[in-house]
Amino acid sequence: MALSFVQKRFMSSALKKWAYNLSGFNKYGLWRDDLLNEDDHDVVEALKRLSPKLVDERNYRLLRAHQLAIQKDILPKEQWTKLEDDKLYLTPLVNEVVKEREEQEEWNKNH
Template identity: 55%
Template sequence: MRQSRGGIGGADAPPGTLRITQKAAGCSEVNMAARASVAGGGRLMDKFRKWYYNAAGFNKLGLMRDDTWYEDDDVKEAVRRLPEHLYNERMFRIKRALDLSLKHQILPKDQWVKYEEDHHYLEPYLKEVIRERLEREEWNKK
């Protein structure tokens, strides 16, 4: 480190202020390490999500994430709006899961729903229902 007028705070820093240059502070190395940790953090979070997905256990019964939502009025309406094939698939998964649960069994591992295969099939319909409900509530206030 060297002393100069322009400290970390800028050129108007008081005389005698220590100026830490990027090179002296190892900022470029710090920035590279920070970028690597952020990229690694994404991978770490993805691994955690996969672990948590399997730890939750619903996939062992053949259920998808959207099959496990609490069915309030919004979810019921979203399910009602599902295309017939999605509705039938959902009902099959739920009935199979209930049957397995009553028997205290799980599916063979090759039939578990994988994290990568699980998609939010209900989410677009649910967002639309919630948006419509909020719009209706706003309209009724007027």
């Protein structure tokens, strides 16, 4: 019983790492939240709430990725973003903005 749990956990972890590396954005040093669509109003509002330091770090990663793409190059493997290092820095703020917007829409609908 314990062995199957360990196997499932390992397979799940291995599958996550495989899918993460297959996506390719980590080869440019990007994080998952760097890929959120800035045409979405909720994402724009969340970016406004982000600390200036995190915005600067995000902009650096995006500029570096664009430059690498233009050069048709990727980072050296030791500089690739690892799944363990990838932080969801914007998703909690986006979720908060969506929740606030939905509450506002509900309020406006009822009043």
